[in-house]
């Protein structure tokens with residue numbers, strides 16, 4: 001077969017030349033999922049692929065490559081869209097900052113590198129929502145394996161696990177994405193883990209086997225060979241960037257999908273985009289694939305005329321497909337950090353890398369020579385807890401009764417009500433954990449003096465009930481959409497965070513962890529009653545940056561924006577491939593699932609060629 005060459009190739013900022021090319025597949029968003037699809041589709045030299053990415057490439061940039069610089073790119077437009085939610089009524093009108101990857105690689109270049117699968121029950125629950133096409137654990141498992149290349153070890157961890165994680169069946173050994181386990185642990189991580197274990201939390205030696213419950217040593221999207229972050233830009237795009245049937249346009253924002261309609265389904269013919277203030281259109285001979293992420297994919301659908309009829313008409317946008325589920329069902333992992341001051345400010349944390357030049361220099365030398373040491377640090381002490389582990393039966397019954405009352409008052413859709421039933425069943429069975437804890441060696445926040453050093457104990461509502469939305473309120477395609485995460489919509493989610501923050505406080509009073517902690521910093525020791533903890537949560541709840549669900553898999557007219565082949569309902573050739581298709585949140589950090597979705601999507605698209 002002759003190669004379908006593009007007139008531009010590789011990573012380019014030449015918008016005019018890109019627009020003049022004719023592509024079979026135009027992918028909007030060169031992020032986590034988008035670059036997986038681009039790499040897989042361009043394996044077939046008979047088709048050509050063009051990717052439109054709003055951000056730039058950041059190859060060789062230490063803020064992306066060096067694991068311990070996690071968070072350093074936040075609020076910087078070179079890496080981050082730096083959005084915020086609309087004022088949240090449940091948070092006394094507070095808006096919450098949302099960091100969002102904006103670069104070649106998207107969120108996979110900005111994230112905290114925790115890497116792991118959800119539980120079997122998470123994905124099997126999806127298939128209970130009227131979704132066919134093997135969108136369940138068994139259907140995704142081959143694609144988790146296809147993504148990753150897992151390096152096992154080192155065999156010693158601070159958790160005294162009997163075997164290192166990642167030895168179970170089904171770890172991918174030859175995928176594009178290098179995955180490894182930390183070779184460096186903060187001195188406080190072992191005592192933290194011991195405190196959890198002393199409360200009866202079980203160890204989990206293989207959380208990727210379909211059950212994440214318990215404490216484990218999390219894998220990371222870090223390449224053990226180089227000590228650098230692995231991400232879709234580096235690991236899916238770079239090895240294939242020389243293909244003559246693949247082009248990635250950077251610094252260009254897609255603004256609208258163009259359609260023709262001759263009765264029946266609408267057919268996309270191309271994508272409008274803007275680069276450096278100029279508008280262009282590029283044609284798509286076969287398909288347009290939206291991989292712009294959970295906040296931008298529904299925005300682009302609405303700008304293109306796919307969404308709620310009344311909303312689009314009010315903005316003067318001609319309706320191509322009326323579907324009021326576009327942009328609904330937004331789910332995020334609600335997060336609370338508790339910071340604790342250390343007794344000895346000289347114990348190294350991330351802060352030390354910035355405040356102690358000689359320590360940083362030693363670590364840097366080690367990093368550059370051996371690719372080990374603190375610069376390879378990612379958070380690794382991760383645990384998931386069914387509520388029964390820490391709540392009394394009374395607590396649970398009271399919270400569930402309150403939840404049922406609030407759900408009845410909330411007047412939710414049938415789709416969401418089905419999700420709630422599945423969630424409540426799993427809570428009662430004690431199967432799928434509701435609470436996640438993660439130890440962070442001073443990742444978030446800055447020390448106020450050399451004498452101050454701290455750690456963050458994070459907790460997350462891992463299977464939340466709150467459901468928000470993301471919609472446009474202007475025809476300006478470059479404006480942020482209105483993001484309503486609906487944090488703490490249900491008191492159940494709040495209670496999970498309250499109990500988590502109290503648990504973190506208690507953990508720091510258990511030896512040997514207690515000897516490392518001098519006092520609670522935020523919330524301070526003054527916060528002690530249930531009501532004070534609740535207020536702390538309301539004032540501080542934030543995001544785990546895990547938005548999903550806004551262009552969900554599901555039945556048309558009953559929650560779905562895409563069918564099981566990921567085709568947008570009402571179109572013949574627009575697909576969505578990113579985190580927005582996940583109908584329900586999973587009890588895990590979500591990047592591994594996004595990669596698996598993209599790998600599966602690529603096979604679906606290839607099968608349709």
Ligand SMILES: Cc1cc2nc3c(=O)[nH]c(=O)nc-3n(C[C@H](O)[C@H](O)[C@H](O)COP(=O)(O)OP(=O)(O)OC[C@H]3O[C@@H](n4cnc5c(N)ncnc54)[C@H](O)[C@@H]3O)c2cc1C
Pocket residue numbers: 028029030031032033034052053054055099100101102103104105106107108110111112113114115116252253254255291292293294296297300544545546547577578579580588589590591592594
């Ligand atoms: C700060 C942070 C920390 C995280 N930590 C973790 C973690 O430790 N572990 C984990 O598993 N997950 C983590 N996540 C979540 C995970 O990284 C994301 O869920 C995942 O990367 C989303 O992938 P995606 O393909 O859906 O979207 P993205 O990777 O966000 O890709 C979307 C891409 O589309 C581009 N784009 C958007 N709109 C347009 C447009 N109109 N035109 C052109 N381009 C456009 C964006 O710039 C972006 O590059 C984190 C996320 C963040 C932001």
